[in-house]
Amino acid sequence: MSGVSASRAPVRAGILVTGTEVLTGIITDRNGPWLSERLLELGVDTAMIQIVGDRPEDLMGALRFMADAGMAVIVTSGGLGPTADDLTAEIVGEFAGRELVLDAALEEQIAEIIRPMMSRWPGLDPDAIRASNRKQAVVPVGATVLDPVGTAPGLVVPPASGSGPTVVVLPGPPRELHEMWEKAISTEAFRAAIAGAVDYRRGIMRLYGIPESEIANTLRAASEAGVPLDGLEITTCLRRGEIEVATRYEAPAESDYASFVEFLSERHREQLFSPDGATVDEQIASLLVRSGRTVAVAESCTGGLMSARLTERGGSSEFFLGGAVVYSNEAKVSLAGVDAGLIDRFGAVSEEVAEALASGAAERFGTDFGIGITGIAGPDGGSDEKPVGTVCFSVSSRDGARLTRRVLLPGSRSDIRDRSTTVAMHLLRRVLLADGVAAVSSEAGTGERG
C-alpha cells in the first residue's frame, strides 16, 4: 500500500458486533464490513471491528478499550432484543455515564408495533409481552432515540462528561440496521461526534487477467514515471479472480488520481476492464439491455451458477432467456443439441463440446449470444490429461463470432465453480464488445475499452 498523507488527524471509529452466534461462527457477521464502508463514505476511518459474546464484562471491556484507543465514534450492532441476555442499551448507558429511565412514549410505540404480531400468535402471554416492551423502552437519559425498524429502538449516546466516544446503538438484523443507520447519521449528536472528518473521495478500478503481484510493479513504475501517488491511499485485492484497486484520497488529490487512472489505463490496456468501478456483471447487463440483445447458457460443471449469476440483478429477464444445466452426457445431447459423436471423440470436457454447448444454447433459446461451459470441478473426476480444475468455455454470437478457451483453475470445487463464472463473464464481455455492441457502450460513456 502506498503512503497515506492526511492533512489532519483522521476521525476514527470502532465497530462492536455482539452476539454469541456470531462469535461461535454459527453465523457470519456482515454488519461490521457494511458499517465500515458506510463510515468510510463519511470520511471516518474504521480502526477496529470487535466481535464479542453476550457477557457484560466483555461488552464493557471492549467499549473502554475503544475509548482508550481514541475512537470518536463507536457503532454497536445487536443485543437490543427483549430477552435478558440483550444488554447493549444498559451497558452503553453505564459506559456513557448516563442513568437509564423508562421512556413511556417509546413503550407505547413498541406496543403498537407488537399488537398485530400478537393477534397472529394468540398463544402468547400478554404479561410477558408487556415486560419485553418495557425492557426495550428503557433508555439512557439524554440519548437520542431512533425509531424502531423492527421492534427495537436504536440510540445515539454521547458521553455524559462531554469527553469520550459517542456510541451509536443499532439492532443486529442487517435489514433493520441498514434502515436505522440512515436515521442515525442524520442526528445532531452523530454529526457533532464526526465533526472534522476529512471529506474523502474513493475510486475503484478493476482488472482481469494479470497476477496481483504485477500491481506492485505498476505502482513502482508509476512513481518512477512521475505520477504523484503520495496523496493516494491505494489498496489492491484479489476478488473472485479479478483485481480490485481501491483508492482513497482527499479532494485536492483529485487530479493525482486522474493521472493514476490514466497510467493504469495505458499500462494495462487489455486488463483494465473497469476504470470506474463498474463490475463486469453491471457492464454485461448494461451492454445487453442497451443493445436489446439476449443471451442463454448451457453449462455443466458450474451446475446452474452461470445462469444464477446472470439473473442475480433485477431486470435480467430483459436479456436472459434461459439456461440448460446439462450435467449428464444425455442432457448435453438432448437439451443443448450437442452431437454425441463430439463427446465420444473429444470427451465431455473439451473445447469442441464447449462450442457445441454455446451454439446449442443460443439456438435452443433463440438468443443472440450463447455461453457454453464444461469442466471438472472435482474433487474427483480428474485425469493426467484433464486434471481437476480443467474448464472449457465458449461464447458464440448469432453472426458467427466466437471465443473459446481452455483454462486450469486452482482451488476447491466451490472455488472452481465460482471462478468459472468469472472467466465466462469476461469472455462474454469481450464478445459483446467485439460484436458492435461496443459502439453503443462507448457512446454512453461507460468507459469501456475493446
Next chain:
Amino acid sequence: MSGVSASRAPVRAGILVTGTEVLTGIITDRNGPWLSERLLELGVDTAMIQIVGDRPEDLMGALRFMADAGMAVIVTSGGLGPTADDLTAEIVGEFAGRELVLDAALEEQIAEIIRPMMSRWPGLDPDAIRASNRKQAVVPVGATVLDPVGTAPGLVVPPASGSGPTVVVLPGPPRELHEMWEKAISTEAFRAAIAGAVDYRRGIMRLYGIPESEIANTLRAASEAGVPLDGLEITTCLRRGEIEVATRYEAPAESDYASFVEFLSERHREQLFSPDGATVDEQIASLLVRSGRTVAVAESCTGGLMSARLTERGGSSEFFLGGAVVYSNEAKVSLAGVDAGLIDRFGAVSEEVAEALASGAAERFGTDFGIGITGIAGPDGGSDEKPVGTVCFSVSSRDGARLTRRVLLPGSRSDIRDRSTTVAMHLLRRVLLADGVAAVSSEAGTGERG
C-alpha cells in the same frame, strides 16, 4: 439462551484478524468464525474476535487488551507477507518479550519454495526477493516455527515471562491458515497453553417450518416437564429459513442432552428434520445415492440456484442429471414442455405451472423426481394478487406422488431466491421419504422421520 454451568473456569481465546482490506469491508473475514469453531472443538471458548488494520499501535493495543481480559491463547491471522506493512511477527515478538533473530535454516527453506516461482516470472529482481525471504525468516527467539504452507512460516509464541497468553501466528489466506492450524495445535507450546480446557461435546438439531420464537416456548416447556437443561448451553439461530439449535455440554451432561433431543423430537415431530445435525442437502444426497434415484429441475425465479445447490457437493452427478432455467415463457414451453395454455390461463407464476415444470423436468431428463419452481423474486413484477415473494413449488415422482405449495417469502431478491431453494429442498425431502426411499434411510440410521 439457557444458563451455562461449567465446572471450572473455561479456557478463553481471542482471535485477532489483521488487514486493511478486511477492515474496510473490501473482503469479508472468514478466518475468525472458522478459528472460533475449531477452538470450540478443542474446548476453548472464543471470547472475542477483533479485526484491525496494519497500524502497529492498533495491533499491539489489541494484543494487550486481550491479555488484560485474561485470554489464555491469542490466534492471529494475516500480516505475514514479505512487504513492509506485514508486521505481525515483529509486534507479537515484542508483545511476548522475545527478541527477533534471523533463522538461517528457515531462510533457506523459504528460498527453496520461492525458486520455482522465480523461474515463472523471470523479470523479478533477485535482491528484492532475497530481502523478502529474509524478512519472513526473522522470528522471535524461543518461538515454535510452523513450516510455511504458502511462503510464510507460522509461529507459536509463548510469553517469555511465563505469564500471559500464548500467541499463535497464522497466515491470512484461508487455505494456508487451515492447513497450518493442524500443525499449530499439535505443538507442545499450544497444548501447554490450552491445558485444562474442558472437553465439550456439541450437538446440532435442525428444524424447518416453525417460527424461531417458538423455540423459547419449547425450552420453557422442556424445563417444566423436568428435562434437565442446566448443564446445556443452547443457542438457536435462524439460518437460510431453517432453525438451528446448537448445544454445547460437558461429558457428564450427555444423558441430559439425549433427553433434550427426545423432548424436541416429540414436540416438533414434523418440524425436526435433523436430530443429528445433518443438513437437508446431505440428507437428500444420501437418500438419492442410496436408493439409486435421480432428480432434475425446471426453475424460473431461482435462475439456476436450485440446480447449483443440488450440485454443490462432489459426487452429485450420481443423482442430478440436469436442469432447465426457464426464464422466458417460451423456454417454459419449449424446454420444460409446459402447455402454453396453462400459462395463459393461470399465469406463469401458479401452482399449475409449477406442477407442469416438475413433471416436464422429470420427463425431459428421464429422472425419478422432478422439481418445478416459478415465482416473483422482485424487485419488480409483483401485483396485488401475486406480490413480490410469491413462489410456487412442485415436486413430482415418477409413480405419480406430488407435493405442491404456494408461499409468500419475505426479504430482498437475493433472500427470496435463496429461501426458495430451501423450500424446494424440504418438499423434495418429504416426497423422497414418502416415496419408499424412507425405508432405505431409516435402516441406515440417519435418524430420519417422515
